[in-house]
Amino acid sequence: MPRNARVPPVRQRSAPAAPDDLTPAEVVLRFLEGVGAGSEAEFYLRLFRSRPSEQFATIAVLARALDDDAGSVAFDLRVLRQLDLTPVVVLGLDDADDEGVRAGQLAARAAAAGVETVEMATSAPPAQIAAATATGRVPLIIAEGADRRARQSALAALLPGLRTHKLSLLRNTGGLRRDGQRLSVVNLSTQFDALRRAGHLSPEDQALLTDVRHLVFDQVEHRLLVSLASPLNLLHELFTVRGAGTLLREGASIVRHDGYDGVDTARLADLLTSGFGRTPRAEFFATAPRHSYIEEHYRGAALVSNTPLGAYLTKFAVTREAQGEG
Numbered sequence: 539m540p541r542n543a544r545v546p547p548v549r550q551r552s553a554p555a556a557p558d559d560l561t562p563a564e565v566v567l568r569f570l571e572g573v574g575a576g577s578e579a580e581f582y583l584r585l586f587r588s589r590p591s592e593q594f595a596t597i598a599v600l601a602r603a604l605d606d607d608a609g610s611v612a613f614d615l616r617v618l619r620q621l622d623l624t625p626v627v628v629l630g631l632d633d634a635d636d637e638g639v640r641a642g643q644l645a646a647r648a649a650a651a652g653v654e655t656v657e658m659a660t661s662a663p664p665a666q667i668a669a670a671t672a673t674g675r676v677p678l679i680i681a682e683g684a685d686r687r688a689r690q691s692a693l694a695a696l697l698p699g700l701r702t703h704k705l706s707l708l709r710n711t712g713g714l715r716r717d718g719q720r721l722s723v724v725n726l727s728t729q730f731d732a733l734r735r736a737g738h739l740s741p742e743d744q745a746l747l748t749d750v751r752h753l754v755f756d757q758v759e760h761r762l763l764v765s766l767a768s769p770l771n772l773l774h775e776l777f778t779v780r781g782a783g784t785l786l787r788e789g790a791s792i793v794r795h796d797g798y799d800g801v802d803t804a805r806l807a808d809l810l811t812s813g814f815g816r817t818p819r820a821e822f823f824a825t826a827p828r829h830s831y832i833e834e835h836y837r838g839a840a841l842v843s844n845t846p847l848g849a850y851l852t853k854f855a856v857t858r859e860a861q862g863e864g
Contacts, residue, residue, distance in 0.1 A: 610769035612647035664699030694757035712768035713784030727789030797826030813855025
């Protein structure tokens with residue numbers, strides 16, 4: 539899958555000089571061409587802009603990452619705001635000590651970069667947070683709770699109200715590593731136990747993996763993707779199919795159909811259009827395959843037909859967004 543390719547971290551921390559005839563957003567898109575394919579960046583930009591502002595992303599910055607690289611976090615916020623994207627930023631999830639000070643320092647750096655912020659708490663009404671993002675102000679949300687588990691629960695209670703699609707955890711070490719190699723995608727349904735048993739993850743990574751699985755399966759009811767990245771490669775993780783950190787996902791349920799029995803052919807046609815970049819001809823559905831293997835949300839499909847030589851894969855399609863999820 540595309541995300542499995544090895545990708546070096548992004549080290550560039552400033553946008554290129556802007557020709558006079560380019561808007562700030564166009565300058566940033568040119569910058570992102572150095573991160574990945576320009577068409578990928580434009581695709582994700584359209585996707586993110588199509589959602590209500592508060593649903594774009596929640597970024598939880600862990601304490602050490604903020605202490606060591608607050609400048610890169612402020613840079614990321616600047617780039618996102620130049621693209622008219624406003625994330626929700628959560629602080630104190632792992633360490634509540636001095637989070638008020640950290641929030642003030644990040645707010646000052648963001649202001650110097652031209653980004654307006656507003657400090658809130660996880661108990662703030664989602665409508666209030668959404669109102670801030672709608673006006674382009676980045677909410678700096680301080681997680682409330684006496685310990686790490688309580689603060690995670692406070693975050694879990696907030697995410698459904700925002701309908702957050704993706705939670706990005708920023709830490710110095712970026713994605714998970716097994717025996718020194720970055721894990722691009724982890725299927726929490728099928729790989730969690732093996733990763734825990736193998737002993738190849740550090741104790742810190744094992745604890746984080748357990749926390750994320752609890753969040754995705756037990757605490758948040760809607761579909762939630764969680765990515766681990768560093769402040770240096772957040773943009774690469776957000777705007778490219780291959781990513782640069784580790785994507786932690788619930789996993790997909792694949793349903794097998796006989797021919798097109800029980801298949802929503804209109805949704806399947808949309809999927810094929812997304813995957814191939816063109817609409818299937820009307821006569822395509824006149825002849826049914828032997829089996830249709832379709833992801834439950836119509837984000838991927840494989841159509842298999844019988845031939846004298848055996849089974850033949852006639853179509854395999856995955857939506858562009860799902861390609862970025864491995």
